[in-house]
Amino acid sequence: MHDNLIHFLRERQEAFPFRRDIDLRHFLADAVDRAALFPVPAKIFLADEQQPKGYGFALAKSPVxxxxxxxxxxxxxxxxATRGERSERAENLLGSYTDAVFKLSRNATESSILADYDAVFWHLHAQQVSRIFSRFGRGAIEADLSRExxxxxxxxxxxxxxxxIRESSGAHGFLELVLDNPLVATEEFVGPDLRELRGYFNGYLQRDYTAFRDAVQDIRQQAADLMAKDKVLRRSIRLLGYPDAPALHVVALLDPRVRQLLGDHPKFRTHGDHALVEAIARPLLEFWVVQALRRGIIWMKTTEEGENLADGGANVVYSRAIRPMNFGRRGVVEPIVYRYGLVYDITSFTETLGEIARGGKGEEQxxxxxxxxxxxxxxxxxxRHLLQFEKFLGDGAFYTSRRATRILQAAIDVQQFYAESRRNGFAFNKGMRIALNYGYYRLLPMRISADGTQIIEFYGPGIVELSRLTTGKTTKEVEDMQHLLLAHGYDQNDVYRFFAPLSRSVDRGGVEEQQREFFAxxxxNGHLINxxxxxxxxxxxxxxxEITEDAQKVYRLRTKWSVYLGFASNGGYAAIRLLxxxxxxxxxxxxxxxxVWLRPDEAEISVVDEAKPLLQLLQQERNHKAARNVAATSTLVESDAGLADLVVCEAHAETAEPVILVGEWDPVSEEIRRPIRLDGIDAERYGLAVPxxxxGVESQSLAYQxxxxxxxxxxxxxxxxxDVVRHNTNFSGFIIGATVEPL
Structure with missing residues (x-):
């Protein structure tokens, strides 16, 4: 029995007045019996995604x-019109309806990934059917038919x-309950006074509704009298989870466990009409659960910008991560979720395992x-940080969250805990890499048992990006290639000498960075060292x-090795820089x-007064640093910049940002080879003069090289x-050689 169903019904105390979750769980298992067939509501988050607003079914309206x-x-x-007589036209209409409804049902069944879409579809359609059958009486009155x-x-x-419906497809899942319980498809609402059941008794059971009503009233009155006099009975009913009240709730009157307690009491008088209550108790309890679930249907519409808005007049904005189910589209929902992801990877885990194995059983244990x-x-x-564990990835793990600040704090806590563990003698002590991102993930259902139990597998660019950021994929590929060549008999010195240019900058650069316990x-060579x-x-x-919405202060944190921007976190600062x-x-x-996480004594700290988003401030800080670095290149001798002539050309249009292309000039073929592309932001970042x-090009020729x-x-x-540049008025180009001249 899914926890979401329990939480959903617990929010409706007027219908299910149980004191604890476990009481409601036992009620559904013992009194309702087929609770596993009910559709499971999902958590519904508002735009801020702080806490679930509640539980329900996010649906999108569709013409179908x-x-x-x-x-x-x-x-x-x-x-x-024919007073129920069969006709060819009516049969054709019924066939057209069943074809249409099962087409939607098959689409929902084949598309089930994040939920049992088929159960939700039949839940929605059963509501449509009950609404039509409930209106049927009004139309029949106009046709001059009696109530009976x-x-x-x-x-x-x-x-x-x-x-x-049965002949068109076998009943399974929630549809089985819909077909077995006539109330679900014929009644839109039944209140606690049960008067809406008159038509059910007259038309379906063909029994006297008045006798049923009197039987319910008799049971209620006897129960109240016995509970007032017998404390043991009163306490027994309370142990089932019902509130301590002088009169029983109507759900308790229909609960077979309560009726058994009453029936076993020596002073309880059983009448023949009490059998009517027994006959309808379980179907009615099932219907009340369905009736409550119908209140959980939330209609949404998604804007072109990806916002989910209430579709029905209410001014409510829901989380962008919600994908409303649209039963009129193929796949019902796109199996894509946007999440904040965290992956950690323990450095040299396999190598450490080998070292431990050589140390003997004691070290292994x-x-x-x-x-x-x-x-x-x-x-x-x-x-603690409300992260969702998704799966293990080798020697690491993958977590997701709905808040950036939440998952960032978790990453810092994981890193600090690892550092503490390493100081305390943790065997896997060669380091830990962590990556965070925000992106989309596709969800793939994976069957893992004979009974069809499913887990959801994440895949797509989001998880690939996190894996690349934690494994150092580029460096690893070089190492794999070296091992492959050595395995095929190549001389070790020749192999390492051949790959030396790729590792030269690793040996020279980042020396100061690597003095830190954790660094990136x-x-x-353009390779990430994480x-x-x-x-x-x-x-x-x-x-x-999030930082802007939470009105958090942004600080500039100047360390010995770089300048960061960040915010207060765990008695220190969560510091960020663009690499x-x-x-x-x-x-x-x-x-x-x-x-990085910085203690107050590790940096010079000042408050950033500019009212700009954090990312814009980070880009601004990075641009200032890049401009200083480019300016410093003016001290280089020309031989340090390269030998090939370059072509610098600019594409400029009135309606677009300028684009700069820089490539090697081939005077024989008159081609611009291996060009790189720089946009307006890049030009600002590197301090390049435009137009x-x-x-301008002559003064920055060494910087371009x-x-x-x-x-x-x-x-x-x-x-x-x-010729592309020469014959296009939107281009202007220059050759950087011994001098600078127009192309």
Missing amino acids: LDDVESKLQRWLDAQL DIDRLKYALHARWLTA SSYRQMLSFQRELAEIAR YINE EGIVVSVPFLEQLST GAVSLKGLGLQEIGEV LTVQ KLYRRLSRIETLPSFSA
């Missing part, structure tokens, strides 16, 4: 739903509808106990929004940043002819 309802209405109208004839005709047509303790503490950190930077926490720029965009762009396999060039002029040498190692565009 209205079409199915109208087809059923036309069939009932045709049957009313109306009730009999209504349930006769319901039986015909039920047969058509000790490391095993350490890992158990480590995982328990990580689970506690995840619980991009080396001169031994700390890295974040994607989309994550920083969302974090900036630059790194090429991730399968994802292309990605902007990333580094997160391009001879004087240095910049091209660095960025062309990461990514280049296809070569193109110089």
Whole structure:
């Protein structure tokens, strides 16, 4: 029995007045019996995603739903016109309706990923059917039928509808309950006074409703008298979870456990009409659960910007992560979720395992106990920050959250706990890499048992990006290639000498960075070195929004190795800086940043007074640093910048941002080879003067050469002819050689 169903019904104390979750759970198991067939409501979050607003079914309106309802209405109208007599037209209308409804049902069944869409569909359609059958009586009155004839005709047509549904498809899941319980498909509402059941008794049971009403009143009166005199009986009923009240709630009157307590009491008098209560108790309790679930249907509409708004007049904005179910579209919902993701990876885990194995059984068992303790503490950190554990990834794990600040704090706590564990002798002590991002994930249902129990597997660009950011994929590929060549008999010295240029900058650069316990930077080869926490720029965009909404102060934190911006966190500061762009396999060039936790004594701290989003401030800080670095290149000698002539050209249109292309000049073929692309933001970041002029390019020629040498190692565009620039009025270009001249 799903917890969400329990929480949903517990919010409706007027219908289910139980004192504890466990009481309601036992009630559903013992009194309702088929609780596993009910559709399960999902958590509904508002736009701030702080806490669930409640539970329900997020649905989107669709013309096909209205079409199915109208087809059923036309069939009932045709049957009313013939007083229930069969006709070819009515049979055709019923066949058209069943074809349409099962087409939607099959789509829902085949699309079930995040929930049992088929159960939700039949829950929604059963409400449509009950609404139509409830209105049937009003139309029949206009056709000059008596109340008794109306009730009999209504349930006769319901039986015909039920047969058509059963013959079209086998009953399973929630549809089985709909077909077995006539109340679900014929009654829209039944109140605690039960007067809406008159038609059910007259038309379906064909029993006297007055006798049933008197039997209920007799049981209620006897129960009140016995409870007032017998404390043991009163306490027994209270132990079932019902409130201590002088009169029993109507649900308690129908609860078979309560009726058994009353029936076993020596002073309780049983009448023959009490059997009517016994006959209707379970169907009515099932119906009341369905009736409550119908109140959980929430109609939403999604704007072009991706916002989920209430569809029905209420001015409510729901979480963007919610995907309303649209039974009129193929797949019902797109199996994509937007989440904040966290992945951690323990450095050299396999290598450490090998070292432990060589140490003997004692070391293996000790490391095993350490890992158990480590995982328990990580689970506690995840619980404290409301993270959702998704799955293990080798020697790491993947978590998701709905808040950027929440998952960032969790990452810092995980890193600090790992540092403490390492100081206390943790066997896996070679480091920990953590990556955070905000992106979309596709969900794939995975069957893992014979009974069809499912888990949901995350895949897609979001999880790939996190994996790349934590595994150092580029460096790992070089190592794999080295091992492959060595395994095929190549000389070790020759192999390492051949790959030396790729590792040279790792040996020279980042020396000061690596003095820290946790660090991350991009080396001169453009490879990410992550031994700390890295974040994607989309994550920083969302974090900036949350910090602005929460009115948190932003601080400038100047350390010995760099300048960070951040906010107060855990007695220190969560500090962030942009590292630059790194090429991730399968994802292309990605902007990333580094997160560190700083104590107040580790940095010079000042409040940032500019009222700008955090990401904009980070970009501004990065641009200032880049401008200083580019200016410093003017001291380089020309031989330090490269030998090939370059072409710098600018595409300028009145309606678009300028684009600068820098490539190698081939005077023989008159082609611009291996160009790199810089947009307006890049030009500002690197301090390049735009629009391009001879004087401007000449003054920054060495800077262009240095910049091209660095960025062309990461990514280049296809070569193109110089005629493209010369014969296009939207282009202007210059050749950087011994002098600068127009192209």
